[in-house]
Amino acid sequence: MNKYIGRLHFVTFQNTEIPIEQQVQEYCAGGGNWVQLRLKNKTEEEIISIALKCQRICMEHNATFIINDYVDIAKKIDADGVHLGLNDCSVSEARKQLGEHKIIGATANTFEHIQQHVSEGVDYIGLGPFRFTQTKENLSPVLDFKGYMDIVSKCYTNKTDIPIIAIGGITTEDIMPLYNTGIYGIALSSYIAKSKNIGLTTIDILSEIGKGQSVNFTKKKK
Numbered sequence: 001m002n003k004y005i006g007r008l009h010f011v012t013f014q015n016t017e018i019p020i021e022q023q024v025q026e027y028c029a030g031g032g033n034w035v036q037l038r039l040k041n042k043t044e045e046e047i048i049s050i051a052l053k054c055q056r057i058c059m060e061h062n063a064t065f066i067i068n069d070y071v072d073i074a075k076k077i078d079a080d081g082v083h084l085g086l087n088d089c090s091v092s093e094a095r096k097q098l099g100e101h102k103i104i105g106a107t108a109n110t111f112e113h114i115q116q117h118v119s120e121g122v123d124y125i126g127l128g129p130f131r132f133t134q135t136k137e138n139l140s141p142v143l144d145f146k147g148y149m150d151i152v153s154k155c156y157t158n159k160t161d162i163p164i165i166a167i168g169g170i171t172t173e174d175i176m177p178l179y180n181t182g183i184y185g186i187a188l189s190s191y192i193a194k195s196k197n198i199g200l201t202t203i204d205i206l207s208e209i210g211k212g213q214s215v216n217f218t219k220k221k222k
Contacts, residue, residue, distance in 0.1 A: 003103050005124045005163045006034030006064055007185040007209050008202070012054070013193035014039065021053045023193050028061035030202030036083050038068035038189070051077055066105065071097050081105065083126065086113070086140065091120035105165070109140035111154040118162050126187055127151065129168025130178070133190075142168070145177055152182035172208055179212030 010027045012020045012035065024035050037054055039047050051067060055077060058065040066081045067074040071094045074082040081103025082094055094104050105124045106117040114125050131142055143151070152164060166178050167187035175186060186209060195201035 003123050004064065005103070005165075005184070007213070008032055008206055009034045009036055009066075009126075009165055009167075009185065009187035010192055010202075011036045011038050011068070011167075011187055011189040013189045016190070016193050018193060018198075020050055021057065023198060024054045024057050026198035027192060027202050028057060028063050030199035031206050032202045033061065033063040034066070035063055036066040036068050036187070044070075044073065047073055048077060051079070055079060064103070066103065074098065074102070081123070083107070091117050091122045095121055109143070111151050111158075114151070114155065114160060114162065114164075115158075118160055122162065124163040124165055124184070126165045126167050127183070128166060128187075130166055130174065131169035133169035139168075145181060148178060148181040148183060156182065172205055175205070175208040176212050179209075185209070 010032050012023055027035065035054060035058055037051055039050065047070065051073060055065045064080045066083050067079045068083045069085060069088050071082050071089060075097055082098065083105040084091060084094060085107050086109070091104055091106050098104065103123045105126055106122045107126045108114045108117060109128070117125060127148065129139055129142055131144065132139065148166060155162065155164070163184035165185045165187045166183045170178065170186055170188055171191055178186065188205065192198055192201055
């Protein structure tokens with residue numbers, strides 16, 4: 001089953017004055033079509049309440065809506081899928097709960113992580129962190145450009161064909177160099193959520209991603 005995987009993943013950000021629902025609304029208004037709801041230190045009731053509001057916005061904009069970590073909540077509200085961290089349940093366990101038709105993404109920091117997730121039927125990989133970020137606690141080792149180049153090269157050599165989304169402290173200036181490593185897409189959180197104009201920032205990022213895709217396509221054609 002071929003599933004659509006977006007090129008720009010927006011991971012919602014809690015530590016800002018802008019409510020999460022507003023972040024999602026402005027991001028989608030700017031052309032974003034993939035939202036990952038990430039909430040920490042909230043009750044299940046609070047998470048579901050926010051999730052339903054964000055899900056409604058995504059539906060209005062035909063955007064994919066993913067829940068971070070909480071497989072049970074993703075199932076309960078019929079989200080499009082779930083993203084699993086390194087310390088969450090396995091991809092295979094999430095697949096049993098959600099079924100084949102739902103999207104399951106998983107975090108990786110090494111090629112071995114990717115191999116394990118792929119063997120269990122993951123749909124995409126969030127590979128990172130690219131650089132140090134305060135968005136997430138207990139960071140795995142930073143990869144930088146060389147780390148992405150090495151891991152993507154191993155995927156190619158081993159015929160491991162899976163969309164790889166770069167994440168962790170990425171800015172607009174990093175997008176073209178990251179695409180040169182062979183990644184599929186980009187995930188951003190605070191860079192979008194804390195910008196002065198989320199919609200315009202999203203438009204700019206999507207433009208850079210388009211340029212990155214174009215350069216890679218031209219290289220492959222030669």
